Amino acid sequence: MESEVVVAHELKAPLSLMRQLALSLDYEESLEGAREVGKQIVATSDRAIRQVNDLTKIARLDEALFEMEPVNPRAVCDEVVNELWQWFKFNRRELSIDYRNKRRLAVANTQLLHSVVYNFCLNAMNYGGEELPSEIAVYDRGAKIRIEVRDFGPTIPTKIWREIKDGFVKKPVATPMRPGSSGLGLYIASRFSSYMHSDFGLIRHRDGTSFYIDLPVSGQLSFL
Amino acid sequence: MIFVLEDDCGWESYYRRLLKGQELAFFHDGIAAIAAMDFDEPPRLVILDVLLTGPTGFAVLNEMRSYPQLMDVPVVIVSSVSLPDDIAEKYGVVAAFDKGSMRPSDLLEIVGRYA
Numbered sequence: 001m002e003s004e005v006v007v008a009h010e011l012k013a014p015l016s017l018m019r020q021l022a023l024s025l026d027y028e029e030s031l032e033g034a035r036e037v038g039k040q041i042v043a044t045s046d047r048a049i050r051q052v053n054d055l056t057k058i059a060r061l062d063e064a065l066f067e068m069e070p071v072n073p074r075a076v077c078d079e080v081v082n083e084l085w086q087w088f089k090f091n092r093r094e095l096s097i098d099y100r101n102k103r104r105l106a107v108a109n110t111q112l113l114h115s116v117v118y119n120f121c122l123n124a125m126n127y128g129g130e131e132l133p134s135e136i137a138v139y140d141r142g143a144k145i146r147i148e149v150r151d152f153g154p155t156i157p158t159k160i161w162r163e164i165k166d167g168f169v170k171k172p173v174a175t176p177m178r179p180g181s182s183g184l185g186l187y188i189a190s191r192f193s194s195y196m197h198s199d200f201g202l203i204r205h206r207d208g209t210s211f212y213i214d215l216p217v218s219g220q221l222s223f224l
Numbered sequence: 225m226i227f228v229l230e231d232d233c234g235w236e237s238y239y240r241r242l243l244k245g246q247e248l249a250f251f252h253d254g255i256a257a258i259a260a261m262d263f264d265e266p267p268r269l270v271i272l273d274v275l276l277t278g279p280t281g282f283a284v285l286n287e288m289r290s291y292p293q294l295m296d297v298p299v300v301i302v303s304s305v306s307l308p309d310d311i312a313e314k315y316g317v318v319a320a321f322d323k324g325s326m327r328p329s330d331l332l333e334i335v336g337r338y339a
Contacts (some may be wrong), residue, residue, distance in 0.1 A: 012304050016323040017234045024242050024328045037241065044234060091233035125233065127277075154277055 007055070010184045014048035043087045047122070054115050054188045061195050066112055068196065070105040070218040073113070073145050077136050080117045084125075093125050094133035101138045106145045106215035112192040113147075113215070116200075119185035120149035120211045127153025127208065141214060144199070148212040156202060156209050164190065164202050189213070225249055226339050227267040229257050229284065230302075231277045235323075239271070242328055243335060253277040254284030263293035269339040271331075272317075274303035285315055298338045302326065 021041045028034040057066070077097050088095045106113075117136065124134035132152045139146055156164075160183065189211070193200035199214040226243065230236050231252040239248065249267075251257035253276055261267060270288070274281040281301060288294045301311065301320040311320045319334055 009304065012324060013232060014234070016304055017232075017238060019324070020238055020326070020328065024238065027242065027328060027332075033241075040234075040237065090237050092237070093233065126231070 007184060011048065011051060014044045014051075018044050018048075039086065040090045043090055046083070047087060050115070050118065051184070051188075054119075054192075057112070057115070058188065058191050061191065066109040066195065068107055068109055070220040071108040071110050071113060071215075072103075073101065073106050073108075073138055073147055073215065074099055074103070076110060076113050077117055077138060077147065079114060080121060081136070084118065084121055088125055088134070091125060093128050095121060095125070095136070096133060097136045097138070099138050101140045101145055104140070104145065105218035105220050107218045108196050108198065108215050109192075112196055113213075116189045116192050116213050117147055117149070119189045120147075120213075123153075123185050123211065124149050124151040127151040143217050144214040145217060146212050146214050148203075148210050150205075150208060150210040152208040155204060160186070161202065161204065164200065186211075225265075225267050226269045226271065226335065227251065227257055227261070228271045229254060229276055229281065230271070230273045231275075232273075235273075242331065246335065246339060254279050254281070254287070258284065258287055258294075261288075261294060261297075263291070266294055266297050268298075269335065270297055270299045272299050272301050272303075274301065274305045274307075282315070285317070289316070298334075300331070300334050302331070 018041050021037050021044065025034055025037055028037060081095055081097060084095060121134060121136065128134045128151060135150060137148045137150075139148075164186070190200050193213050196215070198216070201212055201214075203210040203212070225247045226249070228236070228239050228248055228250050230239065230250065236250050249260065251260065255278055272281045272284065276284070279287075281303065285299060288297065288299070299317045301307070301315070301317050302323060303320075304323040306322065307320055308314075312318070318338065319330070321330055
């Protein structure tokens, strides 16, 4: 499938859902119910806007507008969870963080790292379940800090796995076993990781996949 | 029981609200859904997305139709894939809706008729 079609399909999903939710307001019997639907519309539109913003950022990567800086990985993960908790709640999913790292700073760009973790989490939500909560794990690996998000979806196709292993997803592609995430999130994460000279990879499990990004530790001390 | 084969959890949440009061069973993939179908008491209606985790909705439909006990189960396709106009007739389903243009009343009417 052409990458443009894949992107269009992925962007159509939240737009269609927002339309349905807005139309379904006529069938809500209580004000409280209508408010809940309103919140879901906002959360769905936030997700769509973020996807469009990320695609816009990819187009601007060549202009080198995103500076590398000392970043607190814990603060970025906290922000992502704050942004996504409601979306997870609407979808009857849970998201938690397990910090196992020392309080050190990493070298990254805050905006781009936020997008990488955000896309990992969205992917995990699609392939989680009520009994399979998603978790962000942050831990040290020598001179690197790893941020890892596990999902419980079908095994990643070998072609995509090889591309990720080689360090780059060339273009968003449809992944036949994982239509819920057509590859756009992985494409965004891989492009941003590559820009930040960080290692982006995955670990295949029998019942899912862990996606991770390894960030170099910054020489600056954390004051947090 | 209405079986809903849908692997987008946003849509799953939407169906739960719209079809409140109906007994719903959600599945992300067709293999699990068919395995869960009771031949003695098949679902009253199946709401089927096309792009599912694993086999597509059409593969699921063909598989269902291969069992005499499931052959007459009404199926409605609800998908974001653009489908040809004659899809319902071609695949023997009661209706086929595009997620981008469907109205809640379309689905409620089908549910009212079959479930």
